[in-house]
Amino acid sequence: MPLGLGVRLITSNKHGIVALDKPAGVMSHPNTDEETKRALLQAHYDYDEEVFTWKVGDVEHRAWLINRLDSPTSGVILLALNDEINTTIKQMFSTHKVSKIYYALVKHAPAIPAGSWSDQLKKNVYRGKKLIKGGQLIPAKTRYQVIKTPTGGFPVALLRLMPLTGRTHQLRVQCQNHRHPVVGDRTYGSFSFNKEVAMETGERRMMLHSGETSMRYAFKGQMHEFKAVSELPEAFATVMRFRPGLHAGKAPVPMASKAPSGRSALEGRRFRR
Incomplete structure:
Protein backbone atom coordinates (compact mmCIF):
# COMPACT_ATOMS: atom_id res chain seq x y z
CA MET A 1 0.00 0.00 0.00
CA PRO A 2 1.21 3.53 -0.79
CA LEU A 3 0.75 4.75 2.79
CA GLY A 4 0.48 8.47 3.41
CA LEU A 5 2.99 10.45 5.45
CA GLY A 6 3.23 9.03 8.98
CA VAL A 7 0.49 6.44 8.39
CA ARG A 8 1.32 2.96 9.68
CA LEU A 9 -0.25 -0.48 9.53
CA ILE A 10 -1.79 -1.70 12.82
CA THR A 11 -3.20 -5.05 11.72
CA SER A 12 -5.05 -6.88 8.95
CA ASN A 13 -6.80 -10.21 8.49
CA LYS A 14 -7.36 -12.87 5.85
CA HIS A 15 -10.74 -11.44 4.85
CA GLY A 16 -9.19 -8.17 3.74
CA ILE A 17 -9.89 -5.85 6.67
CA VAL A 18 -6.98 -3.47 7.20
CA ALA A 19 -6.56 -1.16 10.20
CA LEU A 20 -4.26 1.84 9.80
CA ASP A 21 -3.02 4.36 12.35
CA LYS A 22 -3.72 7.84 10.98
CA PRO A 23 -1.74 10.81 12.33
CA ALA A 24 -3.45 14.12 13.05
CA GLY A 25 -3.50 16.32 9.94
CA VAL A 26 -3.72 13.45 7.45
CA MET A 27 -6.95 13.34 5.44
CA SER A 28 -9.04 10.17 5.29
CA HIS A 29 -9.27 10.76 1.54
CA PRO A 30 -8.31 13.55 -0.84
CA ASN A 31 -11.03 15.83 -2.17
CA THR A 32 -8.86 16.91 -5.10
CA ASP A 33 -5.85 15.46 -6.91
CA GLU A 34 -3.71 18.17 -5.29
CA GLU A 35 -4.58 16.80 -1.84
CA THR A 36 -3.39 13.25 -2.57
CA LYS A 37 -0.07 13.81 -0.77
CA ARG A 38 -1.98 14.70 2.42
CA ALA A 39 -4.26 11.65 2.29
CA LEU A 40 -4.32 8.27 4.04
CA LEU A 41 -3.07 6.61 0.87
CA GLN A 42 -1.10 8.38 -1.83
CA ALA A 43 -3.33 6.96 -4.55
CA HIS A 44 -6.22 7.98 -6.77
CA TYR A 45 -9.53 8.14 -4.88
CA ASP A 46 -12.96 7.64 -6.44
CA TYR A 47 -15.31 9.67 -4.28
CA ASP A 48 -18.49 7.98 -5.61
CA GLU A 49 -17.27 4.41 -5.02
CA GLU A 50 -15.19 5.39 -1.96
CA VAL A 51 -12.20 3.40 -3.16
CA PHE A 52 -8.47 4.04 -3.59
CA THR A 53 -6.76 2.60 -6.70
CA TRP A 54 -3.07 2.27 -7.53
CA LYS A 55 -0.80 0.08 -9.63
CA VAL A 56 2.21 -2.05 -8.77
CA GLY A 57 3.74 -2.90 -12.13
CA ASP A 58 0.83 -3.88 -14.35
CA VAL A 59 -1.36 -5.02 -11.46
CA GLU A 60 -4.10 -2.68 -10.23
CA HIS A 61 -4.91 -2.70 -6.52
CA ARG A 62 -7.98 -1.34 -4.75
CA ALA A 63 -8.76 -0.44 -1.15
CA TRP A 64 -12.22 0.65 -0.04
CA LEU A 65 -12.50 3.26 2.72
CA ILE A 66 -14.78 1.76 5.38
CA ASN A 67 -14.98 4.68 7.80
CA ARG A 68 -13.62 8.20 8.08
CA LEU A 69 -11.88 10.36 10.66
CA ASP A 70 -11.73 14.14 10.60
CA SER A 71 -8.35 15.40 9.43
CA PRO A 72 -7.41 16.72 12.93
CA THR A 73 -8.37 13.39 14.57
CA SER A 74 -5.77 10.64 14.86
CA GLY A 75 -6.01 6.89 15.37
CA VAL A 76 -7.66 3.76 14.01
CA ILE A 77 -9.23 3.88 10.55
CA LEU A 78 -10.34 0.89 8.47
CA LEU A 79 -9.94 -0.14 4.83
CA ALA A 80 -11.21 -3.19 2.92
CA LEU A 81 -9.29 -4.99 0.21
CA ASN A 82 -12.37 -6.44 -1.50
CA ASP A 83 -15.89 -5.17 -2.08
CA GLU A 84 -17.56 -8.12 -0.31
CA ILE A 85 -15.94 -7.46 3.07
CA ASN A 86 -16.33 -3.73 2.50
CA THR A 87 -20.11 -4.12 2.15
CA THR A 88 -20.28 -6.39 5.21
CA ILE A 89 -18.39 -4.07 7.56
CA LYS A 90 -19.99 -0.87 6.29
CA GLN A 91 -23.36 -2.41 7.04
CA MET A 92 -22.20 -3.03 10.60
CA PHE A 93 -21.11 0.60 10.93
CA SER A 94 -24.47 1.82 9.62
CA THR A 95 -26.36 -0.32 12.16
CA HIS A 96 -24.05 0.70 15.04
CA LYS A 97 -22.68 -2.80 15.61
CA VAL A 98 -19.04 -1.70 15.68
CA THR A 213 -12.21 -0.33 16.99
CA SER A 214 -13.57 -3.84 17.47
CA MET A 215 -16.38 -5.98 16.09
CA ARG A 216 -17.80 -9.47 15.80
CA TYR A 217 -18.97 -10.04 12.25
CA ALA A 218 -20.47 -12.79 10.09
CA PHE A 219 -18.63 -13.63 6.86
CA LYS A 220 -19.01 -16.65 4.58
CA GLY A 221 -21.27 -18.42 7.09
CA GLN A 222 -19.01 -18.05 10.13
CA GLY A 249 9.20 19.03 27.01
CA LYS A 250 8.50 21.30 24.06
CA ALA A 251 10.30 24.43 22.94
CA PRO A 252 8.05 27.44 23.67
CA VAL A 253 6.68 29.39 20.77
CA PRO A 254 7.90 33.00 20.39
CA MET A 255 4.82 34.47 22.10
CA ALA A 256 5.84 32.79 25.38
CA SER A 257 8.75 35.21 25.65
CA LYS A 258 6.31 37.87 26.87
CA ALA A 259 6.29 36.26 30.31
CA PRO A 260 8.28 38.37 32.82
CA SER A 261 11.71 37.18 34.02
CA GLY A 262 11.54 34.10 31.77
CA ARG A 263 8.82 32.54 33.93
CA SER A 264 5.75 30.82 32.53
CA ALA A 265 2.88 33.15 31.72
CA LEU A 266 0.68 30.80 33.76
CA GLU A 267 2.89 30.52 36.86
CA GLY A 268 0.90 31.28 39.99
CA ARG A 269 -2.35 31.33 38.09
CA ARG A 270 -5.38 29.46 39.42
CA PHE A 271 -7.79 28.14 36.85
CA ARG A 272 -11.44 27.72 37.58
CA ARG A 273 -12.57 24.13 37.33
Missing part, protein backbone atom coordinates in the same frame (compact mmCIF):
# COMPACT_ATOMS: atom_id res chain seq x y z
CA SER A 99 -17.52 -0.79 19.04
CA LYS A 100 -15.44 2.39 18.92
CA ILE A 101 -13.47 3.98 21.73
CA TYR A 102 -12.09 7.49 21.45
CA TYR A 103 -9.96 9.52 23.82
CA ALA A 104 -10.39 13.25 24.18
CA LEU A 105 -8.50 15.80 26.23
CA VAL A 106 -11.10 18.38 27.19
CA LYS A 107 -11.30 21.61 29.14
CA HIS A 108 -12.58 21.00 32.70
CA ALA A 109 -13.62 17.65 34.12
CA PRO A 110 -17.32 16.66 34.09
CA ALA A 111 -18.92 16.88 37.53
CA ILE A 112 -20.12 13.30 37.17
CA PRO A 113 -17.14 11.05 36.32
CA ALA A 114 -19.09 8.62 34.12
CA GLY A 115 -22.37 8.78 32.29
CA SER A 116 -23.94 9.40 28.90
CA TRP A 117 -24.81 12.40 26.76
CA SER A 118 -27.98 12.45 24.66
CA ASP A 119 -28.38 15.42 22.36
CA GLN A 120 -30.26 16.62 19.30
CA LEU A 121 -27.69 17.85 16.80
CA LYS A 122 -28.50 20.26 13.98
CA LYS A 123 -27.97 19.03 10.43
CA ASN A 124 -28.04 21.03 7.22
CA VAL A 125 -30.63 19.86 4.68
CA TYR A 126 -31.57 20.77 1.14
CA ARG A 127 -35.13 21.63 0.13
CA GLY A 128 -34.94 21.52 -3.61
CA LYS A 129 -31.84 23.55 -4.38
CA LYS A 130 -32.09 25.67 -1.23
CA LEU A 131 -29.75 24.90 1.70
CA ILE A 132 -31.41 25.11 5.10
CA LYS A 133 -28.67 25.38 7.73
CA GLY A 134 -29.56 23.42 10.85
CA GLY A 135 -32.86 22.46 9.25
CA GLN A 136 -33.02 19.00 10.80
CA LEU A 137 -32.43 17.66 14.30
CA ILE A 138 -30.85 14.23 14.65
CA PRO A 139 -30.26 12.27 17.88
CA ALA A 140 -26.72 11.69 19.10
CA LYS A 141 -25.69 9.60 22.09
CA THR A 142 -22.27 9.00 23.64
CA ARG A 143 -21.09 7.30 26.81
CA TYR A 144 -18.18 8.98 28.58
CA GLN A 145 -15.79 8.19 31.41
CA VAL A 146 -13.17 10.37 33.08
CA ILE A 147 -9.80 8.61 32.89
CA LYS A 148 -7.45 11.19 34.36
CA THR A 149 -7.56 14.71 35.77
CA PRO A 150 -4.06 16.12 36.29
CA THR A 151 -3.55 18.66 39.07
CA GLY A 152 -1.42 21.77 39.15
CA GLY A 153 -1.46 22.45 35.41
CA PHE A 154 -4.13 23.12 32.86
CA PRO A 155 -7.74 22.47 33.96
CA VAL A 156 -8.17 19.49 31.63
CA ALA A 157 -9.48 15.93 31.80
CA LEU A 158 -8.80 12.86 29.70
CA LEU A 159 -12.10 11.26 28.69
CA ARG A 160 -12.88 7.88 27.20
CA LEU A 161 -15.72 8.38 24.72
CA MET A 162 -17.89 5.59 23.31
CA PRO A 163 -20.26 6.90 20.61
CA LEU A 164 -23.50 4.95 20.26
CA THR A 165 -24.49 6.86 17.12
CA GLY A 166 -22.34 8.07 14.25
CA ARG A 167 -23.02 11.70 13.40
CA THR A 168 -20.74 14.16 11.64
CA HIS A 169 -18.42 15.79 14.22
CA GLN A 170 -20.56 14.14 16.92
CA LEU A 171 -17.96 13.89 19.68
CA ARG A 172 -16.58 17.36 19.08
CA VAL A 173 -20.04 18.94 19.11
CA GLN A 174 -21.24 17.00 22.15
CA CYS A 175 -18.12 17.89 24.14
CA GLN A 176 -18.71 21.55 23.29
CA ASN A 177 -22.43 21.33 24.10
CA HIS A 178 -21.65 19.96 27.56
CA ARG A 179 -19.04 22.68 28.24
CA HIS A 180 -16.04 20.43 27.84
CA PRO A 181 -14.60 21.50 24.49
CA VAL A 182 -11.84 19.36 23.02
CA VAL A 183 -8.43 20.98 23.48
CA GLY A 184 -7.09 22.23 20.16
CA ASP A 185 -10.44 22.06 18.33
CA ARG A 186 -10.39 25.07 16.01
CA THR A 187 -14.06 24.79 15.09
CA TYR A 188 -15.94 23.97 18.29
CA GLY A 189 -13.26 24.58 20.91
CA SER A 190 -12.27 27.39 23.27
CA PHE A 191 -10.01 29.52 21.11
CA SER A 192 -8.45 31.47 23.99
CA PHE A 193 -7.70 28.26 25.90
CA ASN A 194 -6.26 26.61 22.79
CA LYS A 195 -3.95 29.60 22.43
CA GLU A 196 -2.73 29.26 26.03
CA VAL A 197 -2.03 25.56 25.58
CA ALA A 198 -0.12 26.20 22.36
CA MET A 199 1.92 29.00 23.96
CA GLU A 200 3.01 26.90 26.91
CA THR A 201 3.47 23.47 25.32
CA GLY A 202 3.88 24.05 21.59
CA GLU A 203 1.02 21.59 20.97
CA ARG A 204 -1.53 22.84 18.46
CA ARG A 205 -3.20 19.60 17.35
CA MET A 206 -6.77 18.71 18.27
CA MET A 207 -6.71 16.29 21.20
CA LEU A 208 -9.13 13.68 19.88
CA HIS A 209 -7.91 10.15 19.15
CA SER A 210 -9.59 6.99 17.84
CA GLY A 211 -8.07 4.51 20.25
CA GLU A 212 -9.86 1.24 19.53
CA MET A 223 -18.51 -15.55 12.94
CA HIS A 224 -15.21 -13.72 13.26
CA GLU A 225 -13.69 -11.08 15.51
CA PHE A 226 -11.54 -8.09 14.62
CA LYS A 227 -9.86 -5.58 16.89
CA ALA A 228 -7.40 -2.74 16.29
CA VAL A 229 -5.78 -0.56 18.95
CA SER A 230 -3.82 2.67 18.61
CA GLU A 231 -1.80 4.06 21.51
CA LEU A 232 -2.48 7.55 22.79
CA PRO A 233 -0.16 10.07 21.08
CA GLU A 234 2.58 11.73 23.15
CA ALA A 235 0.96 15.13 22.58
CA PHE A 236 -1.76 14.23 25.12
CA ALA A 237 0.83 13.51 27.83
CA THR A 238 2.69 16.71 27.00
CA VAL A 239 -0.37 18.81 27.81
CA MET A 240 -1.40 16.76 30.86
CA ARG A 241 2.00 16.88 32.54
CA PHE A 242 2.49 20.62 32.01
CA ARG A 243 3.11 22.53 35.23
CA PRO A 244 3.69 26.29 35.42
CA GLY A 245 7.38 27.01 35.84
CA LEU A 246 8.43 23.57 34.60
CA HIS A 247 9.65 22.76 31.11
CA ALA A 248 6.86 20.83 29.36
Whole structure:
Protein backbone atom coordinates (compact mmCIF):
# COMPACT_ATOMS: atom_id res chain seq x y z
CA MET A 1 0.00 0.00 0.00
CA PRO A 2 1.21 3.53 -0.79
CA LEU A 3 0.75 4.75 2.79
CA GLY A 4 0.48 8.47 3.41
CA LEU A 5 2.99 10.45 5.45
CA GLY A 6 3.23 9.03 8.98
CA VAL A 7 0.49 6.44 8.39
CA ARG A 8 1.32 2.96 9.68
CA LEU A 9 -0.25 -0.48 9.53
CA ILE A 10 -1.79 -1.70 12.82
CA THR A 11 -3.20 -5.05 11.72
CA SER A 12 -5.05 -6.88 8.95
CA ASN A 13 -6.80 -10.21 8.49
CA LYS A 14 -7.36 -12.87 5.85
CA HIS A 15 -10.74 -11.44 4.85
CA GLY A 16 -9.19 -8.17 3.74
CA ILE A 17 -9.89 -5.85 6.67
CA VAL A 18 -6.98 -3.47 7.20
CA ALA A 19 -6.56 -1.16 10.20
CA LEU A 20 -4.26 1.84 9.80
CA ASP A 21 -3.02 4.36 12.35
CA LYS A 22 -3.72 7.84 10.98
CA PRO A 23 -1.74 10.81 12.33
CA ALA A 24 -3.45 14.12 13.05
CA GLY A 25 -3.50 16.32 9.94
CA VAL A 26 -3.72 13.45 7.45
CA MET A 27 -6.95 13.34 5.44
CA SER A 28 -9.04 10.17 5.29
CA HIS A 29 -9.27 10.76 1.54
CA PRO A 30 -8.31 13.55 -0.84
CA ASN A 31 -11.03 15.83 -2.17
CA THR A 32 -8.86 16.91 -5.10
CA ASP A 33 -5.85 15.46 -6.91
CA GLU A 34 -3.71 18.17 -5.29
CA GLU A 35 -4.58 16.80 -1.84
CA THR A 36 -3.39 13.25 -2.57
CA LYS A 37 -0.07 13.81 -0.77
CA ARG A 38 -1.98 14.70 2.42
CA ALA A 39 -4.26 11.65 2.29
CA LEU A 40 -4.32 8.27 4.04
CA LEU A 41 -3.07 6.61 0.87
CA GLN A 42 -1.10 8.38 -1.83
CA ALA A 43 -3.33 6.96 -4.55
CA HIS A 44 -6.22 7.98 -6.77
CA TYR A 45 -9.53 8.14 -4.88
CA ASP A 46 -12.96 7.64 -6.44
CA TYR A 47 -15.31 9.67 -4.28
CA ASP A 48 -18.49 7.98 -5.61
CA GLU A 49 -17.27 4.41 -5.02
CA GLU A 50 -15.19 5.39 -1.96
CA VAL A 51 -12.20 3.40 -3.16
CA PHE A 52 -8.47 4.04 -3.59
CA THR A 53 -6.76 2.60 -6.70
CA TRP A 54 -3.07 2.27 -7.53
CA LYS A 55 -0.80 0.08 -9.63
CA VAL A 56 2.21 -2.05 -8.77
CA GLY A 57 3.74 -2.90 -12.13
CA ASP A 58 0.83 -3.88 -14.35
CA VAL A 59 -1.36 -5.02 -11.46
CA GLU A 60 -4.10 -2.68 -10.23
CA HIS A 61 -4.91 -2.70 -6.52
CA ARG A 62 -7.98 -1.34 -4.75
CA ALA A 63 -8.76 -0.44 -1.15
CA TRP A 64 -12.22 0.65 -0.04
CA LEU A 65 -12.50 3.26 2.72
CA ILE A 66 -14.78 1.76 5.38
CA ASN A 67 -14.98 4.68 7.80
CA ARG A 68 -13.62 8.20 8.08
CA LEU A 69 -11.88 10.36 10.66
CA ASP A 70 -11.73 14.14 10.60
CA SER A 71 -8.35 15.40 9.43
CA PRO A 72 -7.41 16.72 12.93
CA THR A 73 -8.37 13.39 14.57
CA SER A 74 -5.77 10.64 14.86
CA GLY A 75 -6.01 6.89 15.37
CA VAL A 76 -7.66 3.76 14.01
CA ILE A 77 -9.23 3.88 10.55
CA LEU A 78 -10.34 0.89 8.47
CA LEU A 79 -9.94 -0.14 4.83
CA ALA A 80 -11.21 -3.19 2.92
CA LEU A 81 -9.29 -4.99 0.21
CA ASN A 82 -12.37 -6.44 -1.50
CA ASP A 83 -15.89 -5.17 -2.08
CA GLU A 84 -17.56 -8.12 -0.31
CA ILE A 85 -15.94 -7.46 3.07
CA ASN A 86 -16.33 -3.73 2.50
CA THR A 87 -20.11 -4.12 2.15
CA THR A 88 -20.28 -6.39 5.21
CA ILE A 89 -18.39 -4.07 7.56
CA LYS A 90 -19.99 -0.87 6.29
CA GLN A 91 -23.36 -2.41 7.04
CA MET A 92 -22.20 -3.03 10.60
CA PHE A 93 -21.11 0.60 10.93
CA SER A 94 -24.47 1.82 9.62
CA THR A 95 -26.36 -0.32 12.16
CA HIS A 96 -24.05 0.70 15.04
CA LYS A 97 -22.68 -2.80 15.61
CA VAL A 98 -19.04 -1.70 15.68
CA SER A 99 -17.52 -0.79 19.04
CA LYS A 100 -15.44 2.39 18.92
CA ILE A 101 -13.47 3.98 21.73
CA TYR A 102 -12.09 7.49 21.45
CA TYR A 103 -9.96 9.52 23.82
CA ALA A 104 -10.39 13.25 24.18
CA LEU A 105 -8.50 15.80 26.23
CA VAL A 106 -11.10 18.38 27.19
CA LYS A 107 -11.30 21.61 29.14
CA HIS A 108 -12.58 21.00 32.70
CA ALA A 109 -13.62 17.65 34.12
CA PRO A 110 -17.32 16.66 34.09
CA ALA A 111 -18.92 16.88 37.53
CA ILE A 112 -20.12 13.30 37.17
CA PRO A 113 -17.14 11.05 36.32
CA ALA A 114 -19.09 8.62 34.12
CA GLY A 115 -22.37 8.78 32.29
CA SER A 116 -23.94 9.40 28.90
CA TRP A 117 -24.81 12.40 26.76
CA SER A 118 -27.98 12.45 24.66
CA ASP A 119 -28.38 15.42 22.36
CA GLN A 120 -30.26 16.62 19.30
CA LEU A 121 -27.69 17.85 16.80
CA LYS A 122 -28.50 20.26 13.98
CA LYS A 123 -27.97 19.03 10.43
CA ASN A 124 -28.04 21.03 7.22
CA VAL A 125 -30.63 19.86 4.68
CA TYR A 126 -31.57 20.77 1.14
CA ARG A 127 -35.13 21.63 0.13
CA GLY A 128 -34.94 21.52 -3.61
CA LYS A 129 -31.84 23.55 -4.38
CA LYS A 130 -32.09 25.67 -1.23
CA LEU A 131 -29.75 24.90 1.70
CA ILE A 132 -31.41 25.11 5.10
CA LYS A 133 -28.67 25.38 7.73
CA GLY A 134 -29.56 23.42 10.85
CA GLY A 135 -32.86 22.46 9.25
CA GLN A 136 -33.02 19.00 10.80
CA LEU A 137 -32.43 17.66 14.30
CA ILE A 138 -30.85 14.23 14.65
CA PRO A 139 -30.26 12.27 17.88
CA ALA A 140 -26.72 11.69 19.10
CA LYS A 141 -25.69 9.60 22.09
CA THR A 142 -22.27 9.00 23.64
CA ARG A 143 -21.09 7.30 26.81
CA TYR A 144 -18.18 8.98 28.58
CA GLN A 145 -15.79 8.19 31.41
CA VAL A 146 -13.17 10.37 33.08
CA ILE A 147 -9.80 8.61 32.89
CA LYS A 148 -7.45 11.19 34.36
CA THR A 149 -7.56 14.71 35.77
CA PRO A 150 -4.06 16.12 36.29
CA THR A 151 -3.55 18.66 39.07
CA GLY A 152 -1.42 21.77 39.15
CA GLY A 153 -1.46 22.45 35.41
CA PHE A 154 -4.13 23.12 32.86
CA PRO A 155 -7.74 22.47 33.96
CA VAL A 156 -8.17 19.49 31.63
CA ALA A 157 -9.48 15.93 31.80
CA LEU A 158 -8.80 12.86 29.70
CA LEU A 159 -12.10 11.26 28.69
CA ARG A 160 -12.88 7.88 27.20
CA LEU A 161 -15.72 8.38 24.72
CA MET A 162 -17.89 5.59 23.31
CA PRO A 163 -20.26 6.90 20.61
CA LEU A 164 -23.50 4.95 20.26
CA THR A 165 -24.49 6.86 17.12
CA GLY A 166 -22.34 8.07 14.25
CA ARG A 167 -23.02 11.70 13.40
CA THR A 168 -20.74 14.16 11.64
CA HIS A 169 -18.42 15.79 14.22
CA GLN A 170 -20.56 14.14 16.92
CA LEU A 171 -17.96 13.89 19.68
CA ARG A 172 -16.58 17.36 19.08
CA VAL A 173 -20.04 18.94 19.11
CA GLN A 174 -21.24 17.00 22.15
CA CYS A 175 -18.12 17.89 24.14
CA GLN A 176 -18.71 21.55 23.29
CA ASN A 177 -22.43 21.33 24.10
CA HIS A 178 -21.65 19.96 27.56
CA ARG A 179 -19.04 22.68 28.24
CA HIS A 180 -16.04 20.43 27.84
CA PRO A 181 -14.60 21.50 24.49
CA VAL A 182 -11.84 19.36 23.02
CA VAL A 183 -8.43 20.98 23.48
CA GLY A 184 -7.09 22.23 20.16
CA ASP A 185 -10.44 22.06 18.33
CA ARG A 186 -10.39 25.07 16.01
CA THR A 187 -14.06 24.79 15.09
CA TYR A 188 -15.94 23.97 18.29
CA GLY A 189 -13.26 24.58 20.91
CA SER A 190 -12.27 27.39 23.27
CA PHE A 191 -10.01 29.52 21.11
CA SER A 192 -8.45 31.47 23.99
CA PHE A 193 -7.70 28.26 25.90
CA ASN A 194 -6.26 26.61 22.79
CA LYS A 195 -3.95 29.60 22.43
CA GLU A 196 -2.73 29.26 26.03
CA VAL A 197 -2.03 25.56 25.58
CA ALA A 198 -0.12 26.20 22.36
CA MET A 199 1.92 29.00 23.96
CA GLU A 200 3.01 26.90 26.91
CA THR A 201 3.47 23.47 25.32
CA GLY A 202 3.88 24.05 21.59
CA GLU A 203 1.02 21.59 20.97
CA ARG A 204 -1.53 22.84 18.46
CA ARG A 205 -3.20 19.60 17.35
CA MET A 206 -6.77 18.71 18.27
CA MET A 207 -6.71 16.29 21.20
CA LEU A 208 -9.13 13.68 19.88
CA HIS A 209 -7.91 10.15 19.15
CA SER A 210 -9.59 6.99 17.84
CA GLY A 211 -8.07 4.51 20.25
CA GLU A 212 -9.86 1.24 19.53
CA THR A 213 -12.21 -0.33 16.99
CA SER A 214 -13.57 -3.84 17.47
CA MET A 215 -16.38 -5.98 16.09
CA ARG A 216 -17.80 -9.47 15.80
CA TYR A 217 -18.97 -10.04 12.25
CA ALA A 218 -20.47 -12.79 10.09
CA PHE A 219 -18.63 -13.63 6.86
CA LYS A 220 -19.01 -16.65 4.58
CA GLY A 221 -21.27 -18.42 7.09
CA GLN A 222 -19.01 -18.05 10.13
CA MET A 223 -18.51 -15.55 12.94
CA HIS A 224 -15.21 -13.72 13.26
CA GLU A 225 -13.69 -11.08 15.51
CA PHE A 226 -11.54 -8.09 14.62
CA LYS A 227 -9.86 -5.58 16.89
CA ALA A 228 -7.40 -2.74 16.29
CA VAL A 229 -5.78 -0.56 18.95
CA SER A 230 -3.82 2.67 18.61
CA GLU A 231 -1.80 4.06 21.51
CA LEU A 232 -2.48 7.55 22.79
CA PRO A 233 -0.16 10.07 21.08
CA GLU A 234 2.58 11.73 23.15
CA ALA A 235 0.96 15.13 22.58
CA PHE A 236 -1.76 14.23 25.12
CA ALA A 237 0.83 13.51 27.83
CA THR A 238 2.69 16.71 27.00
CA VAL A 239 -0.37 18.81 27.81
CA MET A 240 -1.40 16.76 30.86
CA ARG A 241 2.00 16.88 32.54
CA PHE A 242 2.49 20.62 32.01
CA ARG A 243 3.11 22.53 35.23
CA PRO A 244 3.69 26.29 35.42
CA GLY A 245 7.38 27.01 35.84
CA LEU A 246 8.43 23.57 34.60
CA HIS A 247 9.65 22.76 31.11
CA ALA A 248 6.86 20.83 29.36
CA GLY A 249 9.20 19.03 27.01
CA LYS A 250 8.50 21.30 24.06
CA ALA A 251 10.30 24.43 22.94
CA PRO A 252 8.05 27.44 23.67
CA VAL A 253 6.68 29.39 20.77
CA PRO A 254 7.90 33.00 20.39
CA MET A 255 4.82 34.47 22.10
CA ALA A 256 5.84 32.79 25.38
CA SER A 257 8.75 35.21 25.65
CA LYS A 258 6.31 37.87 26.87
CA ALA A 259 6.29 36.26 30.31
CA PRO A 260 8.28 38.37 32.82
CA SER A 261 11.71 37.18 34.02
CA GLY A 262 11.54 34.10 31.77
CA ARG A 263 8.82 32.54 33.93
CA SER A 264 5.75 30.82 32.53
CA ALA A 265 2.88 33.15 31.72
CA LEU A 266 0.68 30.80 33.76
CA GLU A 267 2.89 30.52 36.86
CA GLY A 268 0.90 31.28 39.99
CA ARG A 269 -2.35 31.33 38.09
CA ARG A 270 -5.38 29.46 39.42
CA PHE A 271 -7.79 28.14 36.85
CA ARG A 272 -11.44 27.72 37.58
CA ARG A 273 -12.57 24.13 37.33
